[in-house]
Ligand SMILES: Nc1ncnc2c1ncn2[C@@H]1O[C@H](COP(=O)(O)OP(=O)(O)OP(=O)(O)O)[C@@H](O)[C@H]1O
């Protein structure tokens with residue numbers, strides 16, 4: 317009896333998980349499907365699910381009209397660069413706050429988070445003007461800089477919580493075992509911090525890759541990443557669903573692939589500390 | 593060799609004095625247990641000896657050499673933590689061998705020593721497992737393996753068995769004692785389990801609020817407690833304390849009698865009369881909690897079964913040779 321009840325419960329929750337997963341994935345699936353439709357079919361009501369005339373024409377048009385590779389390269393540089401710089405700043409910051417906290421550590425952490433509470437549009441004008449004066453408009457450096465600053469509080473918070481999870485006893489055991497600070501770092505701390513570092517890196521990459529507010533407002537062509545590339549299909553001559561979908565599919569493909577291959581790492585990172 | 597001496601060791605965290613001057617002489621090869629109530633500074637004292645904490649004042653000598661400025665690893669001591677503190681990403685082999693690797697030993701020598709240590713602790717089948725794949729007792733053994741493999745001058749244990757269940761604790765207690773005798777290495781062991789203290793120790797240090805109340809063999813502490821605190825702390829159930837007339841008659845402010853030294857008489861006129869409030873029958877022992885009126889609650893222990901029950905009137909007669917006398921200040925009066 318009990319076993320049957322558990323089996324049924326497992327079956328129900330499995331079905332529930334699949335359903336939830338499908339619901340979450342559906343918009344992406346729909347977008348991918350739409351990218352293979354003609355503009356007419358993309359609008360058709362009732363919509364056709366699988367039985368439509370599959371075409372690659374949207375991809376061809378998109379590639380012809382705008383330089384995908386140029387934007388993709390910008391995205392890689394901007395997301396990658398801002399993530400790396402954020403990590404370089406955040407690792408020592410989170411480190412010192414986790415391992416030698418002072419009376420002000422809590423306040424500093426809260427202050428950092430509070431900067432994320434202000435809507436970015438509130439500072440758009442001053443930042444735009446500063447960028448214009450300094451000549452950073454439509455430059456990769458400028459975008460790397462602004463995204464790095466924007467994500468820094470979150471990166472520091474995440475790393476701080478990961479580092480806090482590393483038990484002090486283990487570091488002391490390493491000291492008793494005769495490890496110098498350097499060797500403690502190499503043999504004990506880094507291996508223990510890697511899951512946390514990796515998931516922070518991945519999450520930040522995804523956030524930066526998808527960031528649309530600053531990239532849309534501060535770049536036009538030279539430095540424009542994939543977000544700008546997508547947005548360009550929702551303008552001048554009206555909305556082109558199929559082409560927009562093709563552009564979006566192209567834009568999220570790299571990050572989707574990255575996410576797929578690192579899902580184990582991501583999940584472990586996101587649930588780190590929850591499961592002992 | 594592993595002779596450890598503390599001379600006037602003090603420790604303050606900011607304005608708070610935690611260790612208020614500890615003097616101690618630990619002979620090479622002996623097993624010394626620190627006991628005391630929670631928060632009395634046992635862990636702090638152990639960490640001072642380990643070098644994980646700096647002394648505020650005083651000297652710590654290991655084999656006659658002052659080590660207060662020597663970093664932990666160079667003191668030649670190894671420590672077993674309450675939380676085990678194993679390196680989660682290393683195998684059992686890696687965990688046990690880490691200290692040797694840091695000391696720069698050759699690979700095959702490390703392997704030889706690790707395998708010898710693992711054999712002593714019955715860990716050989718688990719050498720390639722990660723700590724998370726081990727049971728609590730096995731993890732504890734790995735932690736002990738990590739300590740013994742370095743052949744230190746002394747072991748420091750901080751409540752190493754407190755995370756284990758009762759049965760395993762007894763087994764590990766015996767294993768640790770046997771291992772320490774076999775290796776002949778000085779050991780300092782922190783616990784607040786009295787039974788562990790009494791059974792494992794060659795000598796016990798009773799700590800209270802950062803002060804050493806008494807240092808002696810388990811039987812010395814049991815038979816000749818230096819003061820009220822030690823008298824009340826060592827022994828289970830706790831010693832009975834009686835003040836007033838009975839104490840004054842014997843020239844003391846307080847007298848103490850252990851429950852096992854009270855003779856239970858069913859309707860005797862002598863001694864301390866009272867009514868049984870609770871009777872506990874364990875088969876091997878009978879514990880009586882007796883309401884003795886103005887003397888308060890008294891505990892009596894009888895070896896074996898005694899058919900007395902709550903509500904029965906009894907008289908408790910202290911064994912005159914086993915009465916402990918204490919003065920106003922709470923110190924034992926000898927002679
Ligand atoms: N780093 C520290 N900073 C300030 N106070 C501390 C620090 N470490 C310990 N203390 C204080 O020192 C006192 C003794 O602590 P300690 O850990 O030595 O107690 P203990 O005897 O080991 O207790 P337990 O049996 O509960 O483990 C406690 O009151 C504790 O609050």
Ligand SMILES: [Mg+2]
Pocket residue numbers: 634635636
């Ligand atoms: Mg403690």
